[in-house]
Amino acid sequence: MFLWEKYEKSWYGIYGEYVLKLTDYRAHTLVKKNENGDASENDEIKFSSFPLYPYWEKQVFRLDDDIDEIFSSFSNDVLVPELIRNYSGLRLMRQQPHQCMVSFTCASNTNISMIRRMLRKLCERFGNEMIVDDKRFFTFPSAERLNRASNDELRLCGLGYRTKAVKAVAEAIVNDSPNITSLLRLPYEDAKNELLKIHGIGDKVADCILLFSLDKLEAFPIDIWMARTLYLNYRWLFNNSNKKFDNNRKLSSEKITAHEYRILSRYARDYFGKYGGYAQQYLYYNARQRAGKKW
DNA sequence: GTACAGGCAGTAT
DNA sequence: ATACTGCCTGTA
Numbered sequence: 001m002f003l004w005e006k007y008e009k010s011w012y013g014i015y016g017e018y019v020l021k022l023t024d025y026r027a028h029t030l031v032k033k034n035e036n037g038d039a040s041e042n043d044e045i046k047f048s049s050f051p052l053y054p055y056w057e058k059q060v061f062r063l064d065d066d067i068d069e070i071f072s073s074f075s076n077d078v079l080v081p082e083l084i085r086n087y088s089g090l091r092l093m094r095q096q097p098h099q100c101m102v103s104f105t106c107a108s109n110t111n112i113s114m115i116r117r118m119l120r121k122l123c124e125r126f127g128n129e130m131i132v133d134d135k136r137f138f139t140f141p142s143a144e145r146l147n148r149a150s151n152d153e154l155r156l157c158g159l160g161y162r163t164k165a166v167k168a169v170a171e172a173i174v175n176d177s178p179n180i181t182s183l184l185r186l187p188y189e190d191a192k193n194e195l196l197k198i199h200g201i202g203d204k205v206a207d208c209i210l211l212f213s214l215d216k217l218e219a220f221p222i223d224i225w226m227a228r229t230l231y232l233n234y235r236w237l238f239n240n241s242n243k244k245f246d247n248n249r250k251l252s253s254e255k256i257t258a259h260e261y262r263i264l265s266r267y268a269r270d271y272f273g274k275y276g277g278y279a280q281q282y283l284y285y286n287a288r289q290r291a292g293k294k295w
Numbered sequence: 296g297t298a299c300a301g302g303c304a305g306t307a308t
Numbered sequence: 309a310t311a312c313t314g315c316c317t318g319t320a
Contacts, residue, residue: 104301107301107302108301108302108303109300109301109302109303109315109316110300110301110302110316110317110318111299111300111301111318111319112300112301113300113318113319114300114317114318114319115301117317117318118317155316158316158317158318159316159317160315160316160317161303161314161315161316161317162302162303162315162316163316165303165304199303199304200302200303200304201303202302202303202304203302203303204301204302204303205302205303208301221301222301223301223302224300224301224302225301226301255302256302257310257311257312258302258303258310258311259309259310259311261302284301288301
C-alpha cells in the first residue's frame with residue numbers, strides 16, 4: 001500500500017513481482033454521457049497487471065470478505081458506521097506477506113513519506129525493472145535478495161537503524177521460520193507470538209502484518225494516531241477500570257509504551273470484535289483526514 | 296541549531 | 309512486570 005502512484009486516471013501499485021494497474025473511468029464517463037446521451041464502453045473501473053494476474057482486485061481489495069456482515073458487526077457503535085458511510089471508497093488491502101513484513105519493519109518510528117522513500121530505494125536497488133505504459137517501475141525485492149544484501153547496501157536505502165531489523169525479517173522468511181502458510185492457519189494470538197520472535201517486529205508492526213497480509217481481521221494496530229483517536233472518541237471504554245493509566249495522557253505526540261499498547265489493544269479488540277481491523281482502518285483514515293494529513 | 300516523525304530492543308528499576 | 313533511553317534520516 002505504500003508503493004502506489006497515480007498518473008492521469010490510473011493508479012499503479014507494486015505487488016511483489018507484479019505491477020498492478022487500476023484505471024478509473026467513472027468521472028470521464030459522466031462527461032461522455034452528457035455529451036452523447038449514451039453509455040460509454042468505459043463506464044467503470046478497470047483492472048490490469050503486468051504480468052497478467054487475473055482478478056487481482058479480488059485478492060488485494062478483499063472482495064471475498066462478507067462486507068455486509070462485517071459492517072453490521074459495528075452497528076452498535078456510533079462513529080464507525082458514520083465513517084463507513086463517509087468514506088465509501090475506502091478498502092482494507094491485502095498484501096503479500098513478505099512485502100508486508102519488510103514494509104512495516106521499515107515503518108517503525110518514522111512517517112509515511114519516509115517509508116515510501118525507503119521502500120522505493122529498496123525496489124530500485126534490489127528489485128527488477130519493469131516498463132509499463134512507458135513508465136519505469138521496480139518490483140519488490142525477494143527476501144532472498146534482501147538477505148544477500150550487505151548492511152551497507154541496505155543502509156544506502158535510508159533504513160538507518162532499521163537495517164538490522166530488515167535483515168532479520170528477510171532471513172526469517174528465507175529460513176521459512178515462521179512458515180507463512182502456517183501463520184495463515186494459526187489463530188491471531190499464536191501467529192502474533194511467532195512474529196514477535198523476529199528481531200525488529202514488536203506489537204504494532206506485528207499487528208499490521210497480521211491485519212494487512214495474514215487475514216487476522218481482529219488485529220487492531222495502534223500507532224500514535226489510533227491512540228489519539230481512542231482517547232478522543234472512546235475514552236469511556238477504559239475510563240473507570242484503568243484510572244491511573246488514563247488520566248495523565250496528554251493526547252499529544254507522546255509515544256505509546258508497551259504497557260499502554262497492551263491495554264488499549266485489549267479494550268479495542270474486546271469492543272470491536274473479530275472484524276476490529278476494519279474498524280481500525282476507518283478510524284485511522286478519519287484521524288489522518290481530520291489532521292489534514294496528505295499522506 | 297532543534298524538534299519531530301505511524302517503535303523497537305536493551306537495560307535499569 | 310514496567311519504565312527509561314538511544315537510535316537513522318529527512319524535513320520544517
